[in-house]
Amino acid sequence: MDTITLIRSAIRGLLKVADRPLRDLLASVMTSGDDYMSSAKPQLDWDDQExxxxxxxxxxxxxxxxxxxxxxxxLCEVVSEAARLLGTVVGQDLEQDGDxxxxxxxxxAKDRVISVVDPEARHGHKTSSHSFDGYKGHIALDPESEIITKTVVTAGNAGDASVAEExxxxxxxSNEDQAHRGPTAQQGCVYGxxxxxxxxxxxxxxxxHIDSKCKTQPPSAKQGLFTKDSFTINLEAGTVRCPNKIEAKIHYLGGGDGVAKFDPHCQSCSLAQRCTTSKIGRKIRIGAHEAALTKARTEQMDATWKDDYRATRPKxxxxxxxxxxxxHGGRRARMRGLLRVGNDFSLxxxxxxxxxLAKLNVQSIPHGGWEVAPA
Structure with a gap:
């Protein structure tokens, strides 16, 4: 919905749930003359900016x-909810100028409400050029049987990794319980x-203690400059060494993040043009999970890792x-609201x-349990 439609729909929703005295009060304070009970847009020349x-x-x-x-x-709960929705939609897209x-x-807005009839829906992006409105379905799959083991539905703007642990x-x-029983516990494996x-x-x-086959993107740099993996990061020593063999100390910030600055050396460095366009020199930012990222990137360079990933991920x-x-029900939700859409996706x-299971010819056995029937 566009901004005007959102505001008008939210006001109409508030008027519908208000009792007669409250509705009369609200009507008395509005001065535009708009018939908010009508869903039709106001008639005007939309090309006229004024x-x-x-x-x-x-x-x-x-x-x-x-x-x-x-x-x-x-206010009762229904009216309070309608008022909160109105406050949200009028506050997310508008600002007041000096006049x-x-x-x-x-x-x-970061978490923009896009519909008053389904306030939990959000605008999302599959790619930079492919967008959608609504919700996003996530699944976990057993790669051997190809049985779905878990489903989660989120708003369309949620990142995939936000529900990975769920x-x-x-x-x-299971793996944490096994880890308590000793180092020989069997590892699981996760692909993503x-x-x-x-x-x-x-x-x-x-x-x-789970083997990760989740692909981590390589670091990038603008204009073909040295990427982060061109630098040698030593977390134990707290240093970063640049391609010209110059070391800088990592200065740690809050939350485990840090930064290494090479500005005293970049002005006279022979590799500066291939490294940075900044006048204050190159900076390398160190994340709180830098060790895990480095290990993942190193592992995924292995040919065996790549073959395993390519064979499993397409499933x-x-x-x-x-x-x-x-x-209907797959690509397009049949319900409104996160809970209902989630339940429908699980079904x-x-x-x-x-x-x-039918494809695998699985059948029950007399004393309980399941087995694959002989061909």
Whole structure:
């Protein structure tokens, strides 16, 4: 929804849940003359910038007037929720200039509400050029049986790695229990693409004694300059050595992050043009999980690691293709709200699992349990 539609819809939602006295109070403080009970957009020349500015300003002031009128009122939960939604949508896209006129800001709020009928939905990006509105489904898959072991649904703007631990919580718990029983405990293994190869998740897998086959993206640098992996990072000594063999000390900041600055040496360095365009010299930032990232990048250079990853990872993409066969319920949610969409996605995964079990010819046995029937 665009900003005007969001504001008008939020005001209409508030008026619908308000009782008659409160609705009359809200109507008395709004001055734009808009019929908010109608879902039709106001009629005006949308190419007229001045008319659009007046429209935005008047509807924003109506929204703020409603919120001011509710101050100090004893409200039921439904009205309070509608008021909170109105406050959110009117505050996320607008700013007031020096003349007191509300205008649309030229930036996007970090967690922008995109719909008043489904306030938990968000705008997301599959790639830089492929965007979508709504929710994002995540799955964990057993690569041998190709059975889905866990589903999670998040808002569309959530990163894949944000739910990585939740997807494998059974494996994390199992491996931690085994680790307490001795160093010979069997390791699990987790595969994931570059979205899951964050430092935090890689470190979590190491702590849980799980073999990581999650791909970590290599460091990048602009304009073909030396990348971070061209520098030798010694975390034990707390130093970083540049390609010209100059060492800089790591200065640690809060949260375990740090930075190594080479500015005293860059001015006279023969490799400066290949290293930095900054007038104050090159800086190398050290993350709190730098050791885990370095280890992951080193491991994934191994040919055996690459072969294993390439043989296993496509199974997940194929399973997503199975889930997306039906547009309604797969690629497009049939419900509204995070909880309902999540439950529906779990049902979809369950149906896919039943189809997979049938494909494997799995059947129950008399005294309990399951087995693959002979061909």
């Amino acid at each position: 008319a659009r500015t007046k429209l935005i300003d008047s509807r924003a002031k109506d929204a703020h007037a409603c919120l001011m009128a509710l101050e100090g009122q004893k 007191g006129v509300f205008r649309i800001v030229r930036k996007v 997807l494998i919580e059974d494996l994390l718990t 693409d570059g979205a899951y190869g964050t430092g935090q998740f890689q470190a979590r897998l190491r702590t849980a 997940v993409e194929r399973k997503f293709a199975h889930l997306m066969r039906r547009k 979809l995964a369950g149906a896919a699992n039943l189809a997979r």
